[in-house]
Amino acid sequence: xxxxxxxxxxxxxxxxxxxxxxxxxxxxxxxxxxxxxxxxxxxxxxxxxxxxxxxxxxxxxxxxxxxxxxxxxxxxxxxxxxxxxxxxxxxxxxxxxxxxxxxxxxxxxxxxxxxxxxxxxxxxxxxxxxxxxxxxxxxxxxxxxxxxxxxxxxxxxxxxxxxxxxxxxxxxxxxxxxxxxxxxxxxxxxxxxxxxxxxxxxxxxxxxxxxxxxxxxxxxxxxxxxxxxxxxxxxxxxxxxxxxxxxxxxxxxxxxxxxxxxxxxxxxxxxxxxxxxxxxxxxxxxxxxxxxxxxxxxxxxxxxxxxxxxxxxxxxxxxxxxxxxxxxxxxxxxxxxxxxxxxxxxxxxxxxxxxxxxxxxxxxxxxxxxxxxxxxxxxxxxxxxxxxxxxxxxxxxxxxxxxxxxxxxxxxxxxxxxxxxxxxxxxxxxxxxxxxxxxxxxxxxxxxxxxxxxxxxxxxxxxxxxxxxxxxxxxxxxxxxxxxxxxxxxxxxxxxxxxxxxxxxxxxxxxxxxxxxxxxxxxxx
Amino acid sequence: xxxxxxxxxxxxxxxxxxxxxxxxxxxxxxxxxxxxxxxxxxxxxxxxxxxxxxxxxxxxxxxxxxxxxxxxxxxxxxxxxxxxxxxxxxxxxxxxxxxxxxxxxxxxxxxxxxxxxxxxxxxxxxxxxxxxxxxxxxxxxxxxxxxxxxxxxxxxxxxxxxxxxxxxxxxxxxxxxxxxxxxxxxxxxxxxxxxxxxxxxxxxxxxxxxxxxxxxxxxxxxxxxxxxxxxxxxxxxxxxxxxxxxxxx
Numbered sequence: 001x002x003x004x005x006x007x008x009x010x011x012x013x014x015x016x017x018x019x020x021x022x023x024x025x026x027x028x029x030x031x032x033x034x035x036x037x038x039x040x041x042x043x044x045x046x047x048x049x050x051x052x053x054x055x056x057x058x059x060x061x062x063x064x065x066x067x068x069x070x071x072x073x074x075x076x077x078x079x080x081x082x083x084x085x086x087x088x089x090x091x092x093x094x095x096x097x098x099x100x101x102x103x104x105x106x107x108x109x110x111x112x113x114x115x116x117x118x119x120x121x122x123x124x125x126x127x128x129x130x131x132x133x134x135x136x137x138x139x140x141x142x143x144x145x146x147x148x149x150x151x152x153x154x155x156x157x158x159x160x161x162x163x164x165x166x167x168x169x170x171x172x173x174x175x176x177x178x179x180x181x182x183x184x185x186x187x188x189x190x191x192x193x194x195x196x197x198x199x200x201x202x203x204x205x206x207x208x209x210x211x212x213x214x215x216x217x218x219x220x221x222x223x224x225x226x227x228x229x230x231x232x233x234x235x236x237x238x239x240x241x242x243x244x245x246x247x248x249x250x251x252x253x254x255x256x257x258x259x260x261x262x263x264x265x266x267x268x269x270x271x272x273x274x275x276x277x278x279x280x281x282x283x284x285x286x287x288x289x290x291x292x293x294x295x296x297x298x299x300x301x302x303x304x305x306x307x308x309x310x311x312x313x314x315x316x317x318x319x320x321x322x323x324x325x326x327x328x329x330x331x332x333x334x335x336x337x338x339x340x341x342x343x344x345x346x347x348x349x350x351x352x353x354x355x356x357x358x359x360x361x362x363x364x365x366x367x368x369x370x371x372x373x374x375x376x377x378x379x380x381x382x383x384x385x386x387x388x389x390x391x392x393x394x395x396x397x398x399x400x401x402x403x404x405x406x407x408x409x410x411x412x413x414x415x416x417x418x419x420x421x422x423x424x425x426x427x428x429x430x431x432x433x434x435x436x437x438x439x440x441x442x443x444x445x446x447x448x449x450x451x452x453x454x455x456x457x458x459x460x461x462x463x464x465x466x467x468x469x470x471x472x473x474x475x476x477x478x479x480x481x482x483x484x485x486x487x488x489x490x491x492x493x494x495x496x497x498x499x500x501x502x503x504x505x506x507x508x509x510x511x512x513x514x515x516x517x518x519x520x521x522x523x524x525x
Numbered sequence: 526x527x528x529x530x531x532x533x534x535x536x537x538x539x540x541x542x543x544x545x546x547x548x549x550x551x552x553x554x555x556x557x558x559x560x561x562x563x564x565x566x567x568x569x570x571x572x573x574x575x576x577x578x579x580x581x582x583x584x585x586x587x588x589x590x591x592x593x594x595x596x597x598x599x600x601x602x603x604x605x606x607x608x609x610x611x612x613x614x615x616x617x618x619x620x621x622x623x624x625x626x627x628x629x630x631x632x633x634x635x636x637x638x639x640x641x642x643x644x645x646x647x648x649x650x651x652x653x654x655x656x657x658x659x660x661x662x663x664x665x666x667x668x669x670x671x672x673x674x675x676x677x678x679x680x681x682x683x684x685x686x687x688x689x690x691x692x693x694x695x696x697x698x699x700x701x702x703x704x705x706x707x708x709x710x711x712x713x714x715x716x717x718x719x720x721x722x723x724x725x726x727x728x729x730x731x732x733x734x735x736x737x738x739x740x741x742x743x744x745x746x747x748x749x750x751x752x753x754x755x756x757x758x759x760x761x762x763x764x765x766x767x768x769x770x771x772x773x774x
């Protein structure tokens with residue numbers, strides 16, 4: 001009897017327990033139905049999120065912006081900023097969006113941090129803003145990143161590692177970029193460059209050659225030309241001057257990198273003792289077409305070649321040309337660096353340089369800024385400055401887009417905030433470009449100082465060798481050794497079928513890069 | 526606008542002479558792989574065809590003399606001599622003045638007519654001089670390699686203008702157009718060749734007044750008692766081919 005009673009109590013307890021569970025479940029379901037998918041109970045936030053879901057982006061953004069600092073919504077700040085960011089990303093305002101994603105990370109909302117980082121890296125990639133990108137990528141875990149964006153992540157990780165001189169890590173990252181990705185070619189190129197930095201030129205060359213053979217590209221395709229340059233440099237690095245020159249010669253003339261190829265091939269010619277070919281290259285490089293180019297090293301190199309072949313008068317001329325061309329540059333650069341600290345002033349010079357370039361291209365003759373044009377022109381072409389200017393261009397486009405929005409939006413708190421944010425970013429980006437330009441100027445000043453010393457040394461060498469030659473002459477010894485082609489005049493070099501134009505002081509565009517020095521060396525044995 | 530000229534009929538004979546030199550030339554020492562493979566031009570901010578020109582004409586005057594022929598003048602002398610002057614506003618635009626004195630007497634064709642059909646045209650009226658003011662548009666600046674040792678700079682230009690053709694007792698309004706070329710012997714001296722077409726209305730030398738027989742007309746011509754108004758007017762389009770030496774300063 002007792003046993004039966006115990007069993008009855010037990011079954012009654014189970015019944016009660018089941019009932020309690022049912023009630024709890026019911027309450028739970030009811031509560032869940034009262035919230036939305038984000039688990040938000042606040043009506044204003046729910047309305048804003050509902051507007052976003054209905055793709056009413058601007059009203060949703062305004063609503064979210066107005067409640068973002070409410071103390072009672074503190075737990076939802078991550079969600080608010082993330083949604084705001086997504087809205088601005090959809091509206092094609094990547095900079096404003098990036099700022100919202102950064103806010104999510106700043107409020108440290110664990111629920112949305114990963115998502116914010118993912119979006120932040122996408123926005124930063126659109127903008128090409130290294131700072132944000134590096135920040136986002138450095139915080140990301142590959143496993144948490146969506147599959148479709150992983151290639152971008154690997155590529156950016158590789159870039160960061162490359163910049164931090166972790167070349168092995170960079171190769172690993174670049175090699176993980178899949179071959180069908182839009183980042184594949186850049187990754188392959190960077191991987192090859194990383195091998196070259198590790199002095200593994202064999203691996204670098206195979207990477208570059210694979211990239212070159214990848215598919216048929218246009219002659220002036222930038223990837224193709226950059227790869228040719230990379231191959232030439234890799235062969236130069238392994239002291240294979242002949243192959244290096246082969247690749248330099250494959251760089252098409254109608255590509256902007258051709259000028260670099262021309263100058264670098266002068267080095268390869270010099271190293272392979274092809275003095276005539278080197279001097280031909282210098283003749284092009286020192287033509288008036290290159291008046292605006294900053295290539296002081298080429299003048300010193302030319303003087304060295306002349307010294308090699310004992311053309312002392314020519315050494316003197318080239319040294320004089322170096323002093324005339326770059327003496328003033330050095331002085332002005334030093335004065336500017338001494339008198340100016342404000343990064344904005346450096347940015348202004350960059351901007352003035354861009355304007356000058358545009359005016360020169362359209363046939364104008366603009367006044368120079370405080371920095372010689374050839375210096376600023378060189379700085380404008382530096383990759384980091386180019387990236388900075390590209391970022392600025394995107395910010396200006398974003399600002400223009402913003403200015404086209406309705407007056408109502410622009411006068412709203414959100415509108416004022418976005419305009420202020422963009423102006424602030426533009427100012428910061430300008431300062432960053434200014435700082436980078438200053439660093440380049442400091443480097444150029446150092447380079448010029450160094451080259452100046454080398455020129456002094458060249459003068460000293462030249463005087464010593466001239467003295468020796470004079471002593472030999474006095475002693476009745478031959479100053480110049482007889483040459484095989486001593487009896488040949490200019491016609492010796494003329495072969496039917498080739499153009500031959502004796503140089504008479506003019507530089508023709510179609511002749512640039514085709515000059516050959518037909519002089520002889522003047523050294524005694 | 527500016528081009529290098531690789532060939533010109535006037536120096537064909539020089540090329541023939543040059544070929545003999547070329548054929549004799551020994552094998553060139555330059556490595557094949559170092560020679561240009563592409564015909565494209567390098568990119569520059571300002572892609573001028575030429576820099577550091579040997580001959581700059583902007584703001585300069587050009588003075589010179591010339592000799593020439595009016596190649597399709599049928600009756601009177603084809604010979605012409607004169608002087609010219611040009612002011613070059615810039616490298617492209619300029620103003621040219623030329624004054625040419627025509628030769629006296631009749632040409633070979635008229636002499637033949639006189640001897641074969643007894644038609645004396647020596648008493649007809651021919652042009653005495655031609656004065657023209659022309660706008661000069663320099664389209665090309667280039668250079669020529671002569672025998673691969675000498676470089677001659679050259680300009681090719683077009684001309685168009687107005688002027689007058691002077692007769693005894695008549696000045697006719699003339700229009701001209703044509704082209705020319707200068708070959709520079711130095712920065713200051715050049716050989717100048719012009720080919721101009723001059724159009725104007727002048728007296729027709731074929732004297733056929735109404736009411737007079739062919740023999741009477743011949744007698745009139747022989748006696749030389751005619752006045753220019755006795756001749757009918759006709760339109761001429763004559764080719765003036767001139768060559769001369771000019772000095773630029």
